[in-house]
Structure formats: C-alpha cells, structure tokens
Amino acid sequence: MNTRIIENTKLDLVTEEMNLEASSILYSYNELRSKFPDNIDYLKLHEIQIQIGKLGEAFAYEYELTKLYVTEYQALVDNSKAADPTNGYDILSFDTDGTKLYIEVKTSINDESDFYITQNEIDTARDCLSRGEKYLIYRITNIMDERSRVKVNVISDIINSNIYVVEPYHYKVRIKEDSW
Template identity: 40%
Template sequence: MVPEIVKTYTYTKLTSPSAVKKAIQIWDEIGESAFLALYGFQNAREYVLRYEGKEYPSKAIAAVAYGIQHPEEPQMTSLNSSGGKSPGKAGWALARIGFEVDGIPKKARHWSLSEVELTVRAYLNMLGLELAGIDYVKAEFNRNVKRHLNSRSTAAIEYKFQNISAALQEMKLPFIDGYKPYSEYQALLKYVLEDELESSFSVLGNVADQVPVNGELDSYFVEPPETKLQLPEGKQKVIQTSWSKREAKNRKLGLRGEVFVLELEKRRLINLGLAEKSEQIEHVSQTIGDGLGYDILSFDEDGRELHIEVKTTLAGIEHPFWVTRNELSVSQDLSESYRLYRVFNFGTNTQVYCLEGALDEVCQLLPANFLAAPA
C-alpha cells in the first residue's frame, strides 16, 4: 500500500503577536492536557516557547496562532507543519515576531516585543489625538514610554517613533508630521504595527466627538442602582450580528468613555489640590495594552494608586455590562484599590457610578459563555 503524501505548510505568514498571545491564553485557560488533545499535538522536546515566566510547546502554539490569524487557510497540524529554527518553521516564526524560543538566539540590541508594543501604542494614541484635532504634548508621551523602558534613552524612543512614521508611510497611512519618517527599522515593528492597526481604535476611529467635561463633578456622579439580574427563560430569538462592525463600534464607544473618565479624574485630583498627581494619571489601556484588567491608573485623595476599569453604554443606568475573567481576577487581587466606573447615557445625559472592590463582591455575576469542545 502506497503511503499517503501529506502536504506540508510553512509559518511564513504567521506575523501576529496578538494571535500568539491568544493561543497562549487558550493554553492557560484549558490546561496543557486539554490543549494538546484538542489540537492534536505533543509537548515540545527542544524548541520551548517562553512567555511571562511559563513554558509552552512552540509548534502547538504556533499552529493554533496561525489558525487564529488565518482562519480561512488549511489548519496547521503536527503532521503538515514543522517545528524548529529554520525559516518557515514554528520556532523561527515565533522568534521572528519577538517571542523567546529555546535554541534561537536573540539579535543583539533589538527591541523586545513588549518594548515595541508599548511604543507603537503610544504613537497611535498620539496620532489618534492629532487626527481628531486634540492638542497633546509629544514630550509627555516620550517620558511616559521611557518610564516603562528604563533601558531606552529619550533619543532612542524618538528614533523609534520616526521608524513608526516610516512604516505608516509605506502602508500609505497618515503619520505624525513631527516625527520625520526614518525607514531603517527592525521587521518586528511592522508586524506589531499591523497587529495594532487591526485592533486599535486610535487611528481608525474618530475621537473628535468626545463628550467634554464641562459641569461640576458632582453633577456627573450618582449612586449605583438597585437591580436584579435574571437568566433568560425559554427559547431565545436568534439575532444575526456583524461581529466585526459590532466590535469596532464597541471599541470606539469604550475608548470615548475612557477618555471621559480620564478627564473626570484629572479634574477630581486638581480640585483636591493634587495637581501634580493629576499629571501622573495614565491611560494604561492605550499606553501599555488592554490586558491589565483595568483602563486607567489614577490616585486617591492620599496619593495612593487607584486602578480604574471603565464600562460605557449609550443606554440607561440599569443596563448590565460584561466583565472578563481577567478583569474579575485583577479586581480580586487589587480589591483595595480597584474601581469600576460605569458610564451610562453617554453623549446625551452622561453620568457615572462607581463600584469599589472585587467585582464578585460588588456585582451580580451570571454565567454567559462557556469554552467548549466535543466530548
């Protein structure tokens, strides 16, 4: 009997760090045994992927990440793809987009994935403000990036911003005039930029219609409502949804709400006589990323850190909201300093209520989604 010839595929089109992180997140959520069984892989023997202090099999993670980035293409399996460090193989692909893989040395002086992501997000945040006609100070963004990247100089960060301008120019997209394009940049920067443009609001959205903070602060804050959530009964109506449009719309609304709360917090601290602290407030969902479990780093009246998650809706005060497993976990870990700001009636009669502490203690939580696989 002639053995079946299996066509092999390469990982040259795996360019999305966020897809790799989503594959890692699936591993963390369902565990090693379930992940390997679900996707038909074995654990790594040589080329181990290391991320945030944990170990993962590079080939299995790369295969799942490839499917996340390219769902329309043939599925990568243990039989039709290869691990290792040669071009086109799993370890090579992961290392190329900034991940640490055993047996594949890092290039000296190259910026790490986290450094590039932080810098790209800061740049896109500036660009979003510029396109919306909102004043900002470039030096403040540079200082904020440098505060997180102690090993990089102010000049190096400026140079990286120029690299981002060059990459955007090549993509025929707008860039910040004050950062003259400089085209000699590491390939990782363009992969991260493409990734962020796919999911980021800052360039593709429009913050010009931001709700201003004009009135007295007390006029915006109200007490939380007394509501009772109930699970739906009976057969539910099927609603067809354009998920891409819905996600973009929700992301835009979410960022507008975050900017609104950012301004409220600055005003609150200035009124408390803490003008210096008001300048240290950080929009971390934009400067660091949206995986921290909160959106804004602020301060209380004693100068201690507050970790604020913002949930925004156009609907009224009793409209429920979604929380993620990560947000719940972070709220439990930071219960003393965790705040959830619920912004409602946004754009019409914008108001806010605040919940303090772990979300499972201050909210009713009902199960809504389940991770599933055939039994």
C-alpha cells in the same frame, strides 16, 4: 379503566397547550427574524462598540484629571493601560491622598445597568483586593448624550458587592487531550 382515560385526556390537553406555546414562540421568532436585515455587518458593529468604549475611557480619564486638579497626582494619571487588555484595568489613577486606584471602565449609550466583565478583570479585582488596593469600575451610561446627561456610577468592590451579581457568561469548549 376510567382513570386511564382521564389521564390520557389530561396528557393530550397538556401536549396541545405545549404545541400552542411552541408554535407561538416560533411565530414570534420568525416575525422578529424578518425584521433583521439579511446582512448584518458584525465587524462594523464591533467597531462601533470599541469606539463607544474608547469614548467612555476618555471621559473617565478627564473625570480623574478634573478630580485631581491642583494636586501632585494629576500628572500621574495613566490611561495608556487601556491599550493593553491583559492589564485587567483601563486607567491607573489616585485618590487625593495618593492611594492608587485601578479603574476599569464600562460604557453604554443608554441607562442599561447590565454590563460584561472578563475573567481577567475579575482576577485583577481579586488580586487588588488581596493586596489591599482599590479596584474600581466606572459604569458610564448615556455616553452619546450631552455631557451633562452622562452618568458615572463608581462600583468600589465588585467582588463583595451587595448590589451586583457577577454571573459566568461564556464557556470554552475544547477537545480533551487524551482523546487525540
């Protein structure tokens, strides 16, 4: 009988601790929420993100042209691929020996290392790898800084990387066909 009293007391203490933790989280959330404006313009935010991406693609294109300067491959660099997201890459370029490079550009305004990649881009990387072709990700950071501070990190194999982990992020929810 004494054991039950002790167990109930422990349970009450744990419940109180959980309530304190929950209330501090809610307080933090409410405090944080109060700092955001009521009317965030998500369309404008998305527009800005698109412009940052285009700026990174332009930087990568110039980077490739500079790399291939005075080679026959410089004129073949194609950045029109970025206009069609179904390609799974942004720029078609070449090594100095003529090897094709399929380049996906991921850009940020700071040194943030995480980035998002679509399933189509992963599929394109796998397809290139299976054909023995090169799929590169140009991770461009600090794009809004002076040109000398912009960094380009080339990821040569995102599929088999020992440095990066690719995690599923989005899930599609749909109604089952037989439930109609």
